[in-house]
Amino acid sequence: MDTKPMNTKPTAEEKNETLRLLMNHRSIRRYLPDRVAEEELEAIVRAGQMASTSSGVQAFSVIAVENPDTKRTLAELCGNQAYIEECPLFLVWCADMHRLEAAGQFAGGESVRAARNTEQFLIATVDAALAAQNAAVAAESLGLGIVYIGGVRNRIAEVGELLGLPELVYPVFGMCVGRPAQDPLTRPRLPLGAVLHRERYDDSRYDEKIAEYDAVYRRYMEERSQGQSAASWSEAMATKIPVPSRTHLLAYLESQGFRFE
Structure with a gap:
């Protein structure tokens, strides 16, 4: 029985397909073996290209990995x-100042060098993050699922070597893409009033x-873990935030030519 009050105006989400798509995002970690079609891949990346970019610099690149051996190595790294x-397509989103330096040298000669400072790094x-999120929404609109992989920064130098990344390029994160083989719960987000x-x-x-969020999060965790865990969000953050992570990144980024000044 429909209990919706009569004469109630539909919400913005009810009226807008894009909002419904965004609100239904879930991380997908199990995939059907179906290959992501080339036209789908190109549409996803083109959608990423249409994200906002500072001064038109478009300072990102994306590496599409489908080779099973390369994916196996990346999974380990x-x-x-x-x-x-297991996913049919793995995208590695990279911050890329190398192409900008090449463009500057194309127009102004070999003496043109990127500034390489903190602002350029940011x-x-x-740019890479904005493009990737556009691409994620595009993929989901095509019936695909995604999950971001920050683990590319675990052994970042080895990932960079595997993918042949030149100076002024670093892998920000990866993204698994494929047709979902699971129907996971939607992870609740903080109340709007906290953000x-x-x-x-x-x-x-x-x-x-x-x-307020802890109460919601505990119920989510209990259902997700089938009663094995009922940890709250604040408890999880209290465990996570005191521990420095990936402390090797600064040395790697500096080895790639970035300067934090």
């Missing part, structure tokens, strides 16, 4: 994440909103 090997990293600030930053309600 990323922390033995089996779904990298521009390239943000949306009005006019200026306000943390006065954080305790209230975190407690």
Whole structure:
């Protein structure tokens, strides 16, 4: 029986297919063996290209990996994440200042060098992230599923060598892509009031909103783990945030030509 009140206006999500798609995002870690068609791959990457980019620099590249042996090696380098090997398509999203330096030298000669400072590093990293999220939405609109893989930074130098990354390029994250072979729960997000600030930053309600989220998150974890875990979000963060992670990244990034100044 439909219990929706009469004369109630539909929500923005109910009226908008794009919003419904965005709100239904889930990380997919099991895939059917079906290959992602070339036209789908190209459409996904073109959608990524249409993301906003600082001053038109487009400081990112994406490497599509389908070779089983390469995926197997990447799975090992990323922390033995089996779904990298199992997915039909693995995309490695890279921040890329190398192409910009090549463009500058094409127009102005070999003496033109990229600034290589912190701002350039951030521009390239943000460009890669924006493009990847556009691509993720495009993939989901085609009935595909994705999961981001930060594990490419676990053994980042070996990943870079495997993929032949030149100076001024680094892998920001990977992305498994394929047709879903699972129907996972949607992970709940923080209450809007914990994220949306009005006019200026306000943390006065954080305790209230975190407690509210913890209750929702515990139920999610209990259902997801079939009763094996009921950890709250704040408990998970209390365990996670004190531990420095991937402390080798600075040395690798500097070896790739980035300077943090």
